[in-house]
Amino acid sequence: MLEPALIERVRQLAETAARATAPAGTRVAVEIGQLDARLRLAPCQQVQPYLPPGMSAWGRSRIGLRCTDGVARWNVTLPVRVSVYGRVVVANAPLPAGVNLSQEQLAMADIDIAAEPGAVFTDAALLLGRTLARPLAAAEAVRAPALKSRQWFAAGETVQVRVAGEGFAIASEAQALSAGIEGQDVRVRFESGRTASGRAVGERRVELLL
Known part of the structure; x- marks a missing residue:
């Protein structure tokens, strides 16, 4: 069982890492999971949370926990889910692949932009005339990978x-x-x-x- 103070340090680390790359005006929320129930960790006086190299700061990720002062030096990871909520451009209705985007087909909505990979857009004007490479569902964010390269x-x-x-x-x-x-x-x-x-x-x- 993790101490509440350690859980709070993990939350702050995950939030800080997410905010470093989050667009202005977004809201970050962190959901902390549980350690593997099969783990039997030796008592530790000092546990250091850290973001493992190459680990994403958004979406489903993991925060490392290393014991730096204890009878055994252990190192484990804790699952977290980091949501980044922001107002971005979404499809106003289901859109097929190959359509050239117009203002009428686009709307603004608050979504979790960390839920899927790919850059999002906050200005619909940047998307006018662009062609969809794949279909979009209604209220789905228009992300860079969904657009054909110009x-x-x-x-x-x-x-x-x-x-x-x-x-x-x-x-x-x-x-x-x-x-x-x-x-x-x-x-x-x-x-x-x-x-x-x-x-x-x-x-x-x-x-x-x-």
């Missing part, structure tokens, strides 16, 4: 390339050697004949980080 330019088009490195940034023009798909790498050829790989970031725009 093609910013075609192979052969002239694009603006922003080359950036530590302490400098320059702009240049180049020819795209393949289609520029949102968020994907694309090769470009400069007037000098040199080729390079960058990231398609906008309408006829490529970013190349050195």
Whole structure:
């Protein structure tokens, strides 16, 4: 049985970790589970809660508990569920895959944005004209993975390339050697004949980080 003070420290740790990446104006709620009933832990004077490396701070997760002062140094994990409630864009009605989103098809609602993976949207204007890659249920949040990636330019088009490195940034023009798909790498050829790989970031725009 965990001490109430330790449970409160676990709650505060989980809340702090969730708030570090939660959008402004959201509310975080933590539900703490139970240790495995089969565990037989030696008495411990000092238990340190921690977020294990690689463990998500949102949704179903686990908080580590390590004994730092006891007859035996044990290390276990405690299940937690972290909800992050916020007002985001949702589908106003069931929407099929392939539909181009319009204002009438979208609404705002308070949901647990940590319940599923994928970035959500707080401004419906950012979604107008975007195409759904999969169907959405009524009141389901419109998340980034549900949207088809946009093609910013075609192979052969002239694009603006922003080359950036530590302490400098320059702009240049180049020819795209393949289609520029949102968020994907694309090769470009400069007037000098040199080729390079960058990231398609906008309408006829490529970013190349050195």
